[in-house]
Amino acid sequence: MSTAPPLSPTARSTVRRGAKRARTDRAELYAVLDAGLVGHLGVVLGDAPVVLPTGYGRDGDTLYLHGSTGAATLRAAAAGAPVCFTVTHLDGIVYARSAFHHSVNYRCAVVHGAARLVTDPGERLHGFEVLTEHLAPGSWSATRQPDRRELAATALLALDLAEASVKVRTGPPGDDEADLATPVWAGVLPLRTVVGTPESDPLLPEGVPVPERVLSRQV
């Protein structure tokens, strides 16, 4: 199955300068997954796809996903329906000399498979820790642990990374040779995600400082 992201018309054409390629290297897959905070989970409900943003965390070759036990998508995935989980980073806008060679630089991981509903209490707690630490490193041990009611309301899914692929596009546009002399600017406008100043909860008791785990956070 092709997982070429149909990001632009150039997805089909030959890329002049080796800018785009599918990669199967595990380290690169891990890097793309670990750098994201939210992926997009696709599940089939009836005969239609549903794609929703979903939090996750990775432990080795297992991706943990969680969600409300009341969500139809999670229930379908928990019942063993095939899923697709995609994590995309947008790294730049590619300006070309021709309209059609405009594109984006990106890194994208696509995972296919059937998720497993985690029921073992020990693995469930471990999975929730992985999820929490992925979203907010240092938070698991610094905050109140989940209680019985919270655990009951939340489904934990495990998705194996056996069937996963990575696509990366980097570098300048892939304009046609014939367009290279055109006096039109071409290049890349890089994009990145940055963190702002932490906003304390107005209900915070006085004197509770912003912890280092938040102050030093990069994404």
Add this chain to the structure above:
Amino acid sequence: MSTAPPLSPTARSTVRRGAKRARTDRAELYAVLDAGLVGHLGVVLGDAPVVLPTGYGRDGDTLYLHGSTGAATLRAAAAGAPVCFTVTHLDGIVYARSAFHHSVNYRCAVVHGAARLVTDPGERLHGFEVLTEHLAPGSWSATRQPDRRELAATALLALDLAEASVKVRTGPPGDDEADLATPVWAGVLPLRTVVGTPESDPLLPEGVPVPERVLSRQV
């Protein structure tokens, strides 16, 4: 159908401070779509979902998507299969006093429907202009227009926004009352996407300046 993103266990629980809600306002739907560059297109292939990052542009209540005529997902969508197209913005990491109330602030638009393969040459050219201008404002008129070969290689899909919803989460964590006195920092670490310095294509002829449409670009 619920489109509640299963972003965190709090998706099910009562949110203390009206932070999360589904919205149906058209202006808000447009705003979320217009602020994004890439969405995630879900299509069913066989009996399994496939979710891929996909460029888009909006014209009124029509979302234009494009891709290679060789991509299986695009072919399925062009044939009228139901699709789901989701655009998500991550606005912040929500740190709570309890592990389970950690969450994210986000804006998410979910569009369901069957796409229409655009075949009219005039609408096709218009759709490609919408797509190009969405990705790179000002680029359509500044760069070479698509030729016959490029047009032939690219499918243009139109997706009506009739069945679309928006979910937004903002504000501080929704911790339990019993946890509020805990001396653990809680609040939001805002996230935003910023543009870097334009990187000119090394093959650019000397003396071609970075145009204002790129220099002034915000995302």
